[in-house]
Amino acid sequence: MSALQVLIVDDEPLARARLARQVQALENCELVGEAGDAEVALEQVDRLDPDLVLLDIEMPGDNGLALAHRLSELEYPPALIFCTAHDEFALPAFATAAVGYLLKPVSAEQLTATIARVQRLSKPQRRLVQREEQPQSGRSRIKAVSRRGIELLDVGAIRCFVADSKYVVAHHDGGETILDESLKELEGEFGERFVRVHRNALVAVEYVRGLRRSSTGQYQLQLDGVAVEPQVSRRMLSSVKSMLERELLGEPEA
Structure with missing residues (x-):
């Protein structure tokens, strides 16, 4: 523990x-x-x-x-x-x-x-530790409004959602897009595909490449295809490490 x-x-x-x-x-x-x-x-x-x-x-x-x-x-x-x-x-x-x-x-x-x-363990920790493979649900695309008009983002291309001030930013293979939805709403809909790693971040498990410790002692996740590295909270660190062992190393759940 x-x-x-x-x-x-x-x-x-x-x-x-x-x-x-x-x-x-x-x-x-x-x-x-x-x-x-x-x-x-x-x-x-x-x-x-x-x-x-x-x-x-x-x-x-x-x-x-x-x-x-x-x-x-x-x-x-x-x-x-x-x-x-x-x-x-x-x-x-x-x-x-x-x-x-x-x-x-x-x-x-x-x-x-x-x-x-x-x-x-807290509820979000148990959700990470006990997460089972389930058919993915929710929308396949998310609507967003930008200066270019209405965009439809492919959920499968999104690497992470990060809360920034009053907005949530989706980081994807085409860049960044501001959404008019809360992390809580997104987690509720896409909780089988994205996991909470911090109060302000959800990440797509399939794109996680690794976990590194920064010079300031904070842990951050490295994701394929984007430069952003979401921070992992102290509270979630052990659960994220366990999840990585299962997802990246192919170890079975206990």
């Missing part, structure tokens, strides 16, 4: 340091970042894509509950464990789908037991 990527969010440096020591003492966890307020935490979640956030409630600016609600709006939100000195927020905290609510000072035993609940 790959290490759980953990982000700590607490405005008190001493509290962050205590939690950091406890997380670093766990063999199955990796501390990937810390934040002292909600805005920095959102930036860290977007950049680091952690599996788990250890979250305080009372902080300057947006409190932990408000941050939890904002995180819950993400397509694939991280798991949340509240770590707070206030027991009166337990009910509203669990209303955010938190997996745990720990009172400070958090004991190592409590933290270990609560984190154990998170130690299982």
Whole structure:
């Protein structure tokens, strides 16, 4: 099992340091970042894509509950464990789908037991690991509107879909085309052919050539026929590697 990527969010440096020591003492966890307020935490979640956030409630600016609600709006939100000195927020905290609510000072035993609940594959990971060969469904062509007018893109020529700001860009053998559809909609229709590798990317398995690690430590997929290399999130990395072993090396599924 790959290490759980953990982000700590607490405005008190001493509290962050205590939690950091406890997380670093766990063999199955990796501390990937810390934040002292909600805005920095959102930036860290977007950049680091952690599996788990250890979250305080009372902080300057947006409190932990408000941050939890904002995180819950993400397509694939991280798991949340509240770590707070206030027991009166337990009910509203669990209303955010938190997996745990720990009172400070958090004991190592409590933290270990609560984190154990998170130690299982997410839904998108299970979909990658357990994906079975099925007849491909969905449209054979996608309509797109560009400066040249209406285009019909052959789905079989598309290497990946990448979300960019307000749009989704289809990268294909003829270049790039902006679509007026969301990744969620595309994944729902073409989930047998394209797999989610990051919050902002779907890739066509048949065109994956390899996986490389960049100079910044990020993993990216190399695709036949296009220069773009979609980033693989930390959360999805182990599942993508397993998928590559099956698809590229011809190994049977376990």
